[in-house]
Amino acid sequence: MDTQKLNIACVFEGDIESGGGFQTQLSTILILSKNDKYKITAFTFSNKNKELLIKHGLDVVCLKTSIFDKILKIFSLQIWFQILRFKWKTTFEKKLDNHSIDLVYFLSPSSLALYLLNHNYIYTVWDLCHRDMLEFPEVNYYREFEVREILYNNAPKKAVAVLTDSELGKSNVIRRYNLDESRVFSSSFSPSINIVESNFIDIKKKYNIDVDYIYYPAQFWAHKNHIYIIDAIVKLKKKGILLAAVFSGSDKGNLKYILDYAKKLNVEDLIHYIGFAPNEEIYYLYKQSLALVMPSYFGPTNIPPLEAFAIGTPVIYSDLDGLREQVEGAALLCDLNNSGHLVEHLESLINNSEKRTELIQLGYKRLEELQKYSIDQTLIKIFDDYSVKLKCWKFL
Known part of the structure; x- marks a missing residue:
């Protein structure tokens, strides 16, 4: 027995x-x-x-x-x-x-x-x-x-x-x-257990952000490719579009380089590094952003796209083996050799609210499929x- x-x-x-x-x-x-x-x-x-x-x-x-x-x-x-x-x-x-x-x-x-x-x-x-x-x-x-x-x-x-x-x-x-x-x-x-709605936090007000922003939660390793996002923000600025980026995560040695790079290209006012994000802010950091943008070189999967799917935030992701299969049609994919590709995706979300809504619904469905396994x-x-x-x- x-x-x-x-x-x-x-x-x-x-x-x-x-x-x-x-x-x-x-x-x-x-x-x-x-x-x-x-x-x-x-x-x-x-x-x-x-x-x-x-x-x-x-x-x-x-x-x-x-x-x-x-x-x-x-x-x-x-x-x-x-x-x-x-x-x-x-x-x-x-x-x-x-x-x-x-x-x-x-x-x-x-x-x-x-x-x-x-x-x-x-x-x-x-x-x-x-x-x-x-x-x-x-x-x-x-x-x-x-x-x-x-x-x-x-x-x-x-x-x-x-x-x-x-x-x-x-x-x-x-x-x-x-x-x-x-x-x-x-x-x-x-996904993280912290992606739950709690007491409301106005992210833009707390971090003095005057324009729409994209969110990227990632440690500051070189492979996280924050540079790609900064390059896209520079190109958007030249087209008269001001879009901020909120970066959260611990410094693994590459933070100073990233911030210096943004300063060199005169977009330091659009880059908001908030350190390690408090648990109670994570839901709203995603929810109030234009999109999660994750141009990481490493995979074959990552956790932030799952969190974004669960919360209802559009995902822009790397077009690499494994990563594209993880999101399977529920995200916009970027060629990491061309930051102009990210610019095109961001403009489509800024100018087309229906596209954003469509991605959110696709994200819910993709997460449901993944949870079967x-x-x-x-x-x-x-x-x-x-x-x-x-x-x-x-x-x-």
Whole structure:
């Protein structure tokens, strides 16, 4: 008789200012926690994350990494250490033992998977942009490329299941890292839980914006391509059209360059950097904008288009493999080699309210289609299949 629930550890890493990745993890774990078929315990390494997750009603284990853990991780990847089969466990795995965890689910592409000795796990691959767009410094400089290759050449291969965000992401990880196709799954990640209407905020008034604006929530990495938007705003200004851009997100090293670029082209008064957007403002930042404009080079999917679809905001997106499939006809697509293309799309929305309404309706429909293949449904199937195998060596 089944008397015990499958005990799953959901590993929650990062911080709120890391952006979409953090929100994706939060949305996913909250969806899973509502299914009482399994016992879900969150494992995190931040007191802020602990407080946030407890606030949402989750059981949480907060860990600290010791010096011994750091030394052990260095040795664990050495061939001689693996051959000798030392059975030393990290603090993380000891805690998994203490809580009788049956299966570990890494909500993000975590390096912790490399150091597990006795626990099966589900692994998440968000993107392989270090291979797709290796020109960008954030995935190339200071051996970031090599670090990611070590991770993806090892962690997914030992996973009982690998989760990707799209069919393109699935095919890429199988092809590049020689994975078993039957163990790789694609599903749509969920929008942020913060895209809900709250006490009204007049965005233009708060940020002293005198004209219509477009919105772009993105960390200031080079690949986010804020430059493309500034170039389009310059071209619009030359045509007598004043349109502002609101940028929100943390500085990852490229913010000063972006702001200096806007100043050099005499449009600094049209560029509004508001820092990391407060949760209570996110809904209105989208809702009151002319459109979400996201000319990112990285994919194959992103969270902001899903948020815009849910709120009812038109989307202008990159015309790249994976990204165009994510929105599938529900967004205006841009050639990233030609900022004039963005200018044309913006003029069409400014001059044609029917076009804007049409895009909003298409966005609602696209989000509904994507939710048919939501990540929680995929995970439930993986959990159930694993439970059957687990009975071969453990009572459930």
